[in-house]
Amino acid sequence: MEQHAQEVHTNALEHSGGWLIMLLLLIPLLLYLGAVMKEHRRQRPWSKLRSLSYISAIALIAVAVSPMVTSATHHDPRGHMAQHLLLGMFAPLGLVLAAPITLLFRTLPLQAGRSLARFLRSRTGHLLSHPFMALVLNIGGMYVLYLTPLFRLSLSHPALHILVSVHFLAFGYLYIWAIAGPDPAPRRPGMRVRTAVLGTGIAAHAFLAKLMYAHALPAGTPFSTAEVRDAAMLMYYGGDVAEFLLAVALFASWYRGRRRSRARRRARPVLVISTIRL
Amino acid sequence: MAPAMPIIVCRGEGAAVRSSETRQERIRLLQATALIGIGLMAAVDEIIFHQLLAWHHFYDRSTSDIALLSDGLLHAAELVAVVAGFFMWADLRDRNIAAPRLAWGGFLAGAGGFQIFDGLVDHKVLRVHQVRYGVELFPYDLAWNATGIVLLILGVILIRQAPSRDFSRSSHDAGD
Numbered sequence: 001m002e003q004h005a006q007e008v009h010t011n012a013l014e015h016s017g018g019w020l021i022m023l024l025l026l027i028p029l030l031l032y033l034g035a036v037m038k039e040h041r042r043q044r045p046w047s048k049l050r051s052l053s054y055i056s057a058i059a060l061i062a063v064a065v066s067p068m069v070t071s072a073t074h075h076d077p078r079g080h081m082a083q084h085l086l087l088g089m090f091a092p093l094g095l096v097l098a099a100p101i102t103l104l105f106r107t108l109p110l111q112a113g114r115s116l117a118r119f120l121r122s123r124t125g126h127l128l129s130h131p132f133m134a135l136v137l138n139i140g141g142m143y144v145l146y147l148t149p150l151f152r153l154s155l156s157h158p159a160l161h162i163l164v165s166v167h168f169l170a171f172g173y174l175y176i177w178a179i180a181g182p183d184p185a186p187r188r189p190g191m192r193v194r195t196a197v198l199g200t201g202i203a204a205h206a207f208l209a210k211l212m213y214a215h216a217l218p219a220g221t222p223f224s225t226a227e228v229r230d231a232a233m234l235m236y237y238g239g240d241v242a243e244f245l246l247a248v249a250l251f252a253s254w255y256r257g258r259r260r261s262r263a264r265r266r267a268r269p270v271l272v273i274s275t276i277r278l
Numbered sequence: 279m280a281p282a283m284p285i286i287v288c289r290g291e292g293a294a295v296r297s298s299e300t301r302q303e304r305i306r307l308l309q310a311t312a313l314i315g316i317g318l319m320a321a322v323d324e325i326i327f328h329q330l331l332a333w334h335h336f337y338d339r340s341t342s343d344i345a346l347l348s349d350g351l352l353h354a355a356e357l358v359a360v361v362a363g364f365f366m367w368a369d370l371r372d373r374n375i376a377a378p379r380l381a382w383g384g385f386l387a388g389a390g391g392f393q394i395f396d397g398l399v400d401h402k403v404l405r406v407h408q409v410r411y412g413v414e415l416f417p418y419d420l421a422w423n424a425t426g427i428v429l430l431i432l433g434v435i436l437i438r439q440a441p442s443r444d445f446s447r448s449s450h451d452a453g454d
Contacts, residue, residue, distance in 0.1 A: 195362070199354045207350030213337050214346060233336060240357065247358055251365035258369050 017158070018067040029058045032100065035107040044106070050098045050182075057094025060086050061169070077223045077231035085235070088138070088168035089242035095173055096181040097249065105184075120186045129185050131178040131197040138175035139204045141167055146208065151218040175201070180250040191254055198250060202243045209236035303375050308384040308437065310366035315388025315433075317360020320353075323396065327409075335407045352400070356392075383436030390429025397423040 032054050039046045063069060064086035072079035105113050119125050127133055145151050145164060154160040177183060179194050188194075211217065213232035216225045223231075327334045337346075367381075397419065401408055409418040 195358060199351075199358050202354035202357055203347075203350040205350075206353045207347050210337055210346045210349065211343065214341065214343070236336075244357060244361065247361040251361050255365045255369055259372065262372070 015067045015071070017162075018065050018070050021065045022062050025058050025062055029055070032098070032103065035103050038107055039103075046103070050103075053094045054098035054100070057091045057098065060091040060094065064091065065165070077221065077227050078234055081231040081234045081238070083165070084168055085238040085242065087165055088142075088172035089239065092169060092172035092176050093242060093245055093249070096176045096183065099182040101177075101183040120184075125186050128174065129178050129188075131175075131189060131194055134171065134175040134178040135197050135201050135204075138171040139201055139208070141171055142205070143208060146212055146218045149220065152220045155221065176246060176249075180246060180253060182253070191250075194250060198243070198247060202239075205239045205243065206236060209233070209239065303370065303373070304377075304380065306366065307370050307375055307377055307380055310363050310370060311381045311384030312388030312391075313359040313363030314367060315363075315385040315390075316392040317356050317363055318385075319389040319392045319396075320356035321360065333409060333411070335411065338407045338411075341407070349400070377440060379436050380440040383433045383438075383440060385433070386429050386436065387433025390426045390431070390433055393426030393429060394423055397426055 033051070036046045036051055064083045069079060069083055073083055101116075104116065108116065120129070128137075145154075150160075150164070154164050178185060178188070179198055209232050212235065213229050216228050217232075218228070221228065323334070328336065341349075370376075397409075401419065401422075408415060409422050
């Protein structure tokens with residue numbers, strides 16, 4: 001009876017917490033849209049697709065933390081997995097493609113912009129933004145969550161659950177930003193390294209999902225084996241879709257870069273000379 | 279008079295650069311289309327045999343953890359291959375390097391090569407999963423690998439048939 005009362009209390013807390021976070025999401029949304037409007041007033045165009053990408057990402061986060069989804073996570077590990085996929089992969093992808101750092105650099109006062117640039121160029125900035133580091137922090141975190149008792153603990157400790165969710169979003173963003181997207185990244189390595197990291201990330205994610213399916217992990221949860229396996233399968237295929245989109249983002253930017261440099265070379269007189277038939 | 283020098287330089291180097299570029303382009307076109315072949319064959323495997331027919335299992339109980347790891351690596355390679363291949367191919371097409379016979383050859387060889395790899399290494403060596411369950415496996419394995427071999431041979435024939443002139447139809451050569 002007492003346990004039941006406590007559960008109701010926790011649920012109520014998460015309910016109001018979910019609404020509060022949804023309300024708080026308005027802050028980054030309004031900041032971004034305000035900056036875009038400022039750019040428009042200054043006659044500096046900002047792609048509508050980027051704004052759309054940002055709005056969708058915020059909407060995905062809102063869905064993931066909404067009380068409807070949160071209450072579903074209490075009875076069903078698939079709800080958890082859907083939440084993790086949204087927070088850790090799909091929402092960050094939308095955020096990265098919205099180029100928030102570029103927008104920040106354009107609209108920040110000079111002094112603040114310099115500080116941001118100094119941070120990005122600092123040793124910490126370099127270390128954090130290296131794709132391999134981001135990979136370890138992002139996917140390594142998933143191994144820790146699902147292969148240790150951490151997941152089980154997060155079920156009964158709302159604060160821990162929030163921390164896990166923030167980790168998913170923050171390091172999902174870091175990983176995707178390190179690999180692709182329009183934003184500048186300090187000392188971003190070349191295509192080979194980023195492709196290798198992306199491949200390693202896909203393999204590590206797919207391996208973890210099948211491992212969880214094979215051994216019915218995470219262990220010690222109140223969920224049935226069938227439910228846990230369904231969640232692992234959702235992780236495998238959901239991750240596939242997100243990683244496919246990330247691969248498209250990576251290679252599309254490579255392709256655009258090739259087109260641009262070809263156009264530039266064509267514009268140079270040296271090449272005009274070399275195409276003269278002799 | 280300044281441009282005169284580059285013209286003379288280009289005359290000597292131009293030919294050498296062109297022929298080595300075309301060999302490079304030929305290899306790149308083969309790489310790109312083979313990657314697409316590998317990736318699409320993997321997609322066919324996933325969509326038809328795993329999802330629609332449900333012959334293949336997501337996981338079968340005899341699979342070891344090491345096989346799961348290699349399965350994950352292969353899966354990653356397929357996913358990256360199809361995306362990388364398409365964009366490499368788009369880049370080559372922008373440069374007017376189409377060479378249909380070479381492109382189809384690379385595609386079929388990639389698809390066939392992957393099918394054989396999947397049939398021998400995944401199904402037999404690593405035993406990630408089988409073609410079908412609850413049936414006599416041999417005819418299925420035979421059909422699976424024979425399809426791969428046929429595709430691979432077709433691909434190689436097309437690549438060998440591709441005329442060396444065929445692979446670069448740039449505006450440069452169009453006047454010949």
